[in-house]
Amino acid sequence: MKSAGDDSKERSAWPREALVGLLLVALAAAAEYVDEVLLQGAFQPSVDPFPAYMLSWDTRVFLSINSGLANPYLGWFFNVLTRLGSTFLMFAVGILLYVSRRRREGILILASIVIGTFVALPLKLAIPRPRPFITIPATIVLDREAGSSFPSGHAVRIFAFAFIAAKLKPRFTIPLYLLAFLVAFSRIYVGQHYPLDAFTGALIGLLVGCLTLRYENRILKTVRRLGIPIHSRLP
DSSP states (O other), X not given: OXXXXXXXXXXXXXXXXXXXXXXXXXXXXXXHHIIIIIIHHXXXXXXXXXXXXXXXXXXXXXXXXXXXXXXXXXXXXXXXXXXXXXXXHHXXXXXXXXXXXXXXXHHHHHHHHHHHHHHHHHHHHHSOOOOHHHHOTTOOOSSOOOSOOSSOHHHHHXXXXXXXXXXXXXXXXXXHHHHHHHHHHHHHXXXXXXXXXXXXXXXXHHHXXXXXXXXXXXXXXXXXXXXXXXXXXXX
8 A cells, every 4th residue: 555655755756757748848849949940041061971982872862863753743742742741740640639539649649759859850960961952963952941961850750650650550550651651752852851861760760659659658657747638538
């Protein structure tokens, strides 16, 4: 049986966890602001940090996709599809899942965005790589962004989403990963990322999805202690 002292310790402990949760969310929001507003708007690396042999290979594959597959119909398709990996759209998916009584799924998707930010943003700052259209004159640019090209944040978010959703709904595994692949591929096609950026982003996304599910109980526990309902109410 729990003693009164144990109950008192639990009551005194949960506000600290709640504050930690709120702090993490606030830090993630600040990191996203730095990445998508400040860096995207004002920061554009000019020198590629990767060795010449890697850059040569990356450039050849990039051009074979971006220019070699150029087509107005594919251009329209990938220019729309690429937005599925944006922070805003992934955040909207998490919110929609939550309000449509898929609260657990929604919370996990939102948590993956937070975790993905903490993993990917330091890499973008530590390895400032110019986007392909800055250094490759032949690039066909269908969408123009600033900020570091490495790794692809869109690939991180969509692969984390696919990993989590596939674990929760295994029968949709193939279409989920196909969607993730196409979104990551679209980042190359629209001229925003090198293949290495998209590939690394996909690997990070899988890691983020794995970490999110591994620490699911802690995430849900923290969310519950913030006073946010987790289980859907029956009608």
